[in-house]
Amino acid sequence: MKEITLQIDGKEIRARDGMTVLEAASKVGIQIPTLCYHEALEPYGGCRLCTVEVEERGRTNLVASCLYPVAEGLIVRTRTPKVDKLRKTILELLLAHAPDSPILEEYAKEYGAKKDRFEKHPSFCILCGLCVRYCAEVKKANALSFISRGTSREINFIPEISSKVCWDCKECFPLCPTSYLQAAYVLTQGLYSQEPPFEVKGLKGVTAC
Amino acid sequence: MDIKRVDEIIDKYNAEEGALIQILLQLQSENHWLPKEVLARVSERLNVPMSRIQHITTFYKAFSLVPKGRHQVRVCMGTACHVRGAPRVLDRLEDIVGIRPGETDMDLKFSLETVNCLGCCALGPVVEVDGKTYGRVSPSQVDVVINQYE
Numbered sequence: 001m002k003e004i005t006l007q008i009d010g011k012e013i014r015a016r017d018g019m020t021v022l023e024a025a026s027k028v029g030i031q032i033p034t035l036c037y038h039e040a041l042e043p044y045g046g047c048r049l050c051t052v053e054v055e056e057r058g059r060t061n062l063v064a065s066c067l068y069p070v071a072e073g074l075i076v077r078t079r080t081p082k083v084d085k086l087r088k089t090i091l092e093l094l095l096a097h098a099p100d101s102p103i104l105e106e107y108a109k110e111y112g113a114k115k116d117r118f119e120k121h122p123s124f125c126i127l128c129g130l131c132v133r134y135c136a137e138v139k140k141a142n143a144l145s146f147i148s149r150g151t152s153r154e155i156n157f158i159p160e161i162s163s164k165v166c167w168d169c170k171e172c173f174p175l176c177p178t179s180y181l182q183a184a185y186v187l188t189q190g191l192y193s194q195e196p197p198f199e200v201k202g203l204k205g206v207t208a209c
Numbered sequence: 210m211d212i213k214r215v216d217e218i219i220d221k222y223n224a225e226e227g228a229l230i231q232i233l234l235q236l237q238s239e240n241h242w243l244p245k246e247v248l249a250r251v252s253e254r255l256n257v258p259m260s261r262i263q264h265i266t267t268f269y270k271a272f273s274l275v276p277k278g279r280h281q282v283r284v285c286m287g288t289a290c291h292v293r294g295a296p297r298v299l300d301r302l303e304d305i306v307g308i309r310p311g312e313t314d315m316d317l318k319f320s321l322e323t324v325n326c327l328g329c330c331a332l333g334p335v336v337e338v339d340g341k342t343y344g345r346v347s348p349s350q351v352d353v354v355i356n357q358y359e
């Protein structure tokens with residue numbers, strides 16, 4: 001494996017070719033905040049909280065460090081005023097959705113993010129995809145997925161599968177940065193343990209919303 | 210939908226995982242919507258988890274997971290059609306077929322939907338039924354258009 005030398009926050013660092021900036025930084029104890037990153041999962045790049053400034057051949061750029069590969073001579077800055085401001089805004093946007101998430105609150109303190117900057121949209125899920133990806137990639141159970149798109153995107157358990165496998169697993173619960181995952185699971189269980197609440201076949205006069 | 214027909218369509222694509230969207234599109238166009246049993250069959254034959262099928266079928270607007278009528282009526286609500294009176298055309302349509310955009314009537318005859326531009330603004334207000342375009346539709350002509358369909 002080729003060794004690469006790069007600079008992170010002024011420190012010379014050796015890394016393996018193919019590593020991401022985030023991995024190289026955490027190897028030497030430099031902390032970069034993340035929400036959607038998990039070492040057992042494929043990088044996702046969904047939350048953008050791990051954004052850092054990189055400089056290559058005199059050009060600077062803002063990139064997601066959990067996806068950005070290390071390169072020879074790369075200069076990385078993990079805390080610049082620009083980066084901090086960006087993270088603050090991301091946190092404020094996420095807080096509008098999940099105001100009581102412990103990890104968001106913690107980061108908010110560090111970056112001075114205010115909970116009430118944006119109008120509240122209490123969807124509670126921040127769409128980090130940890131639960132969906134963990135279930136698909138690690139457990140290979142595929143009990144839940146994202147449905148819909150854009151602003152109406154949400155997670156959804158498949159009742160037939162989740163009623164069989166989830167009770168004995170629940171490994172995704174502690175991964176969720178909010179309490180939404182658990183709530184969604186309980187709701188699915190509740191609805192499914194009775195008869196399915198609606199009859200799909202031959203449904204007449206339905207609303208497609 | 211007949212499971213035999215579902216299998217035929219799947220076989221046409223050699224039950225290849227990569228053809229998932231093509232298969233779903235063909236099922237959608239033949240049946241007008243995708244019932245749960247059909248999706249379960251696709252999942253089983255292509256060896257694709259149901260979660261992924263659910264993700265895809267709810268992502269693209271081309272797919273419907275609820276029954277759709279035999280005729281798909283689209284009313285353009287784009288800027289040009291809007292100023293040329295599309296809201297009044299839509300009102301009249303709603304009155305005749307008895308449903309609002311996004312709905313399907315009891316006899317599964319019509320599904321009504323609004324779209325944001327059909328790409329022929331000079332013809333506005335535009336109504337499209339099963340892919341056939343009707344231009345410069347006035348509220349009073351809506352009846353004539355709709356009554357052609359059984």
Ligand code: SF4
Nearest residue numbers: 125126128129131176
């Ligand atoms: S439910 Fe939790 S873990 Fe799953 S996507 Fe939403 S915030 Fe992330």
Ligand code: FES
Nearest residue numbers: 045047048050066
């Ligand atoms: S941790 Fe990099 S985008 Fe979420």
